[in-house]
Amino acid sequence: MRITQGTFSFLPDLTDEEIRLQIDYALAQGWACSVEFTDNPHPRNTYWEMWGLPMFDLRDAAGVLQEVNACRASYPQHYIKVNAFDSVRGFETMRLSFIVNRPEVEASLWLERQDSNGRVQRYALQSRAGGARIDAPDAARR
């Protein structure tokens, strides 16, 4: 199941050159880039792990790409995203965020129904982390 979060997630995965161009665009807008990763891309998991601090005062994508590649080397089977933060008053938030790395086997999300008091139905999204192909065969699902 392809995780579709952030910009460009319905497109084929970006190549490094395309990532570089996107970061260049973000830097040209004056946004500060940061790199984050997680093994649990649940939509409610807002806070991914930070890979180092956000990088301010950069002028060229090479610095961000260097961090992306370092993060990929350490967590090849995690989701990694690049965030671009706009500090302009009124925005003060992420303006761009896109996934730059996915595990070989993507994480799964599925809906679970529960009966609750009365005949109330409760729904919850359950997730299973993605990972390397050999470690997570499909049969191991729950």
Place this chain on the structure above:
Amino acid sequence: MTADTLELPTRTAAHPAPHALQQGKPEAAPQGTTHDASHVNLLALFRESGIADVLTELDRDLVGLAPVKTRIREIAAQLLVERAREKLGIATGAPTLHMCFSGNPGTGKTTVALRMADVLHRLGYIRRNHLVSVTRDDLVGQYIGHTAPKTRDVLKRAMGGVLFIDEAYYLYRPENERDYGQESIEILLQTMENQRDDLVVILAGYATRMDTFFQSNPGFRSRIAHHITFPDYGAEELLAIAERMLDTMHYRLDCDSRLAFEDYLARRVKQPNFANARSVRNALDRARLRQANRLFAAALDGAQPADPAALTLITAGDIRASRVFERLTPGTHPAAGQSIA
């Protein structure tokens, strides 16, 4: 700002405008397009690149510094040939352009370094026209584990442009074996080697101290392709520099004061602590001070209101009031080192 930063980060596209212009001209169009699979017209490439403008500008703006200009010309030629080879598909690695500027105080090391980012950008070697200027404080941390992130942070900021390390010899302090400078040097060397495409590092410092620095860090010397020595300025060059400085500040010298200033320079050069262009600037600042004082005193004495000519003129008297002229035998006075004014 946006036009500069929005351009695609390709090296050859750094100067698209002159190229487009030349293609538009009927007589230049064939030259730009005649290169078939096996020929590249170097002259056409040269004209397209706008390198000539860069070189004439350097000649115009910087007095003297012949070795520096020669080296920049060589670098420009090399980059041009690289581009030609690239067009013919001859495999090639990007040339290393890390540099070391060494020379006496006030010979223009920092000035040239600041211009270097502009020059390299226009030559199409670096992607961004920006220069990050740092000293030891910005690179070396205060406690264990602080240095590496600090240095990496600076390197990341400089990516795509030029990293200028002023007084680089301070990075290495042999007298303190627990100094973190060495760690910073190692990270620098690693990045200089692995990310030659992304970064040009320029070190600057006084010649003698840079020599000891390189002796204790042999890896540094071999990774720097261009060791450029900045020569001291001659008498005429110093005078030309002075006139340029005055010109930008909207002052002028008349015949007498020019002679006086030549006289001043001849004496000042022989004294200790002479710092070339910096000393010239200081001397001019003091002359301006005396000129202001003189005009003010004249006004108090009830002189005519000062006209623009009087306000911009530095007279011989303003220069000859310098303490340099007090001594009959310059440089032999025991307190010469301290009392230069």
